[in-house]
Amino acid sequence: MAVKTFTTGEVLTSADTNAYLNNGGLVYITQGIATSGSALAINSCFTSLYDSYRVVISDYRTSVTQALEVRLSSGGGTVSSAAYYWMYVSGGYATTSTYSQIGGANTATWSPLAVGDGGSGGGSSFDLHNPLLSTTTEIVGTRTDPRTSGAVGPFVGYKNDYGAYDGIYFSASAGTFTSLKVRIYGYRQA
Amino acid sequence: MDLENIITIVDAITGETVVREMTPEEIEAAKIPAEPTDAE
Numbered sequence: 001m002a003v004k005t006f007t008t009g010e011v012l013t014s015a016d017t018n019a020y021l022n023n024g025g026l027v028y029i030t031q032g033i034a035t036s037g038s039a040l041a042i043n044s045c046f047t048s049l050y051d052s053y054r055v056v057i058s059d060y061r062t063s064v065t066q067a068l069e070v071r072l073s074s075g076g077g078t079v080s081s082a083a084y085y086w087m088y089v090s091g092g093y094a095t096t097s098t099y100s101q102i103g104g105a106n107t108a109t110w111s112p113l114a115v116g117d118g119g120s121g122g123g124s125s126f127d128l129h130n131p132l133l134s135t136t137t138e139i140v141g142t143r144t145d146p147r148t149s150g151a152v153g154p155f156v157g158y159k160n161d162y163g164a165y166d167g168i169y170f171s172a173s174a175g176t177f178t179s180l181k182v183r184i185y186g187y188r189q190a
Numbered sequence: 191m192d193l194e195n196i197i198t199i200v201d202a203i204t205g206e207t208v209v210r211e212m213t214p215e216e217i218e219a220a221k222i223p224a225e226p227t228d229a230e
Contacts, residue, residue: 030202037196039212039220045202069222077199079219108222167202171220176193184202 026054026185034170034180042182043077043167046131050186053128055168057114057182060122064175065147067112068122070139072131072165079169081108086157088113088143093150100151110157111173113143120146121179126155131165 004020006012027050034040046053060068073079087103104111114124126141137159145152159165170180195217199208212220 030200030205032198032200032207034198034209036193037198037209038194039197040200041197042200042202045200076201081219081222169220172194173222176196 023188025188027188029053029184029186031181031183032170033182034177036176036178038172038176040170040177040180040182041073041077041079041167042169042184043073045168045184046128046166047186048132050189051130051133052187053131054125054185054187055128055182056123056125056185057180058121058123059179059181060114060116060124060177061119061179062116062122062172062175062177063118065118066116066175067173068114068116068124068180069109069111069171069173070113071109071169071171072137072159072163073167073169074163074165077167077169080159080161080163080165082106083160084108084110084157085160086110086113086139086155088153088155090143090151090153093148093152099153102151104157106160109171110139113139113141113155115143115145115147115150116172116177117145117147117150119178122146128168131168134162134164136160136162137165 032042091097124144129138143155
């Protein structure tokens with residue numbers, strides 16, 4: 001049972017705390033922090049405990065303007081660079097900006113879900129559904145862009161294979177990371 | 191050392207973080223192909 005209703009005066013036990021309070025809702029799994037280089041690999045973070053995950057990106061700073069590339073990996077770090085499909089509808093920050101649709105079919109990564117622009121601290125978040133299950137993996141998020149001329153909007157995609165992926169891999173389209181913080185959470189299941 | 195070939199690797203099971211140079215195989219595997227492959 002995923003939820004318990006506690007009554008007035010009921011004793012809160014360690015078992016109930018661990019079962020219902022510590023693991024309620026989004027459950028923290030791990031974090032990866034890069035302060036250099038052009039790649040961040042977080043291996044073995046997707047397990048049979050959860051079907052769906054929340055990936056949160058923060059303090060994303062770069063040596064040059066770049067796009068954050070996202071891929072899945074398996075077997076403790078083997079990166080898959082094929083069969084990614086994605087699309088985002090974007091507009092600029094001006095009130096009368098023009099909207100456009102940008103997409104990628106059967107590409108090597110999901111990108112660009114976030115943009116890094118030097119010292120501007122980029123960030124974003126997205127959900128991943130089914131990464132470890134033997135079916136397609138879906139990504140649902142928002143493209144962010146910390147530039148006054150940036151393009152932002154909803155981002156959706158999937159990986160067109162039935163692979164079981166237990167890790168995630170971030171890379172820079174150009175230059176290096178001076179900071180990239182990624183936290184991964186699992187959506188609690190009953 | 192080419193900073194662009196540095197990778198940070200986190201093992202979610204052990205909690206260990208390693209920062210090192212990518213091997214030639216890892217560099218090659220991480221490259222984005224110029225043309226997408228046909229998965230059909």
